[in-house]
Amino acid sequence: MDSLSLTENRRKINWNNAYRTFLCCLFRFFRRDRNAFSEVFRSLFGLNFTNKELYTRLSTQWWDMRRKGDPIWHQVHVEVPFPPPEGPWLQMVSMIKETANAIGVSLAEKSMDDIDVSGFHLNPRQVRRPAPLQILPLQTPVDTTTSTRTAFVDVDTPSTEPPGTQSSLSSPSSVSSQPEGLCEAGGKACFWCCHEGADEVQTAPEISTDIPPILYRWANVDSQGVNTKSLIISGLFSNSDQEFFAPDEIPREDFEQYATKHVSTEKSLSPFISVFQSLLAPVHRAIRTGEGAAVTFIDTSKLETKVYSAKSLVWDLGIKIKGYRGLGEYLVWGKVPTPAIICTFKISTLVNIVEEDAGIGEILRLNRIKSFKRNRNELQTALSKGPGRVDSTSGLVVGRLLRKLNVPDPYLEAVAVKISHSWRFARCKDISDYLNGVQAGYHGQGPSPSLSPVLEQPLLGTPPSSLSSQQQEEPLVVSEDQDLHSLASDNEDEGKENVIPSIEFGTPCPPPRTQPFATETPRIEFFDPSNQMWSDNVAEMLPVYHFEDSVAVDQTSIQSNTLEPSEEAEGAVNMKDADLDVFMEDTVDFTQCTPYFLMDR
Incomplete structure (x- = not known):
């Protein structure tokens, strides 16, 4: 029972311009009455809804038209005077009142216009503005229990009677036991369709006018249709048994069904090809899909078929999909020809570029x-x-x-x-x-690109980047009984100066130096307590001391007049110039006023 109720609640009204115009007239000229509005609307158009179900749909549609800036809402609520003057709008009001009387419903007419239209803004991107209504005679069915008074015009033999003077009676044979549609009742054509254009009501919406110059698409082996570097064909038209047709060659209901199925999760052959305004969207989908995915750049100026904004279709058709609004997506009808394809690359190619x-x-x-x-x-x-x-x-x-x-x-x-x-x-x-x-x-100018570091995790199952070519040519193998210090000693014995072996360390700690390297020693000034002055001349600071050999002296030795060479000094006597620079860098504490220092004669 619950499932049946759920199905019942999901049923929709196939709204057209006639329905919308009648709805706006109800809300504009009559006091709002849920049951009365539902009874009149259901009786006139033969809808199978309860009063509660129908009024919910009527109210939602009316507010939706107002929010979107619908031109029919604008025409009825803004352009038509209140009360309606003599003419088709007054006939519409009369038809509504007669329909209510025929089915025994009390419907009160408004004495003043109470709808605030100050916040309404007409949207010029909506469907073409409806043509002004003309004064037309009304057809009155004999049996008002099966059919109600409606406004029809005979297409073959237009009426020659003055407007609103006399109503003609249809013959009993024209009344069917089954509810007849608005446009087909008694062999007549709906005057809304006649004056607005039946083709416009039934066919697909107009092409989008704000198409970006370049759109982007992704596809993989599981994508429907034909997806090559030189041609893209939608799933429906890739079938050899299906002949190509334009969107304006099918009824609007079929177009809406195709669009709804395409943007939903329902799997069916579609005449549309999804493309995106942003390059990030197809790259994101392709990188998550993996191997076999490709990205295509499309020049929209060279497309031969219509392009629709998914956002506009979702809005206009009332498509409800959780988390989806069609932002940044466009739907190309049928195919993308070869001249429109700018370039195509596999996602694995992009991954290789990133790694290099x-x-x-x-x-x-x-x-x-x-x-x-x-x-x-x-x-x-x-x-x-x-x-x-x-x-x-x-x-x-x-x-x-x-x-x-x-x-x-x-x-x-x-x-x-x-x-x-x-x-x-x-x-x-x-x-x-x-x-x-x-x-x-x-054009190849600027600095040369550097190699990428090892990626945090492989993309598309590709192995991480290997070591550089220089490292691969001269690999350094460390055996179990050797460590980095012993390798450094071996290098010193071989006389290889200023060479640091290329080793991939497993810890973040830097390796110990295997060879000293030359560096520029910063200029150092020392403070002399005896004269309260700074100087970078070591001899001026200690003029009373003379050394036959190079020694390292600390502050205690100077004050006590005892000059005992430190352990560092014993090894520093025979150091090379480059080694001495490193020794100075390691020994001198630049944060103290009287640090350890070296003096040479």
């Missing part, structure tokens, strides 16, 4: 992207903390990336700007330095 170029790896942060299940605010916030900036340095890196991806030069700057937006680079008012860097990196 440390700068590109730091900018793209593929491991970080892969760690997020969805492309939401959390991922974008994480990317905003990365090193990318809209400056020449990041521009050089992005330019190298686009060159390695074989992006053609004419699209270079547009794609580079999109990357800076998608990866949340720190913004600058002037992007000229960034674009200059992109051009320089793309």
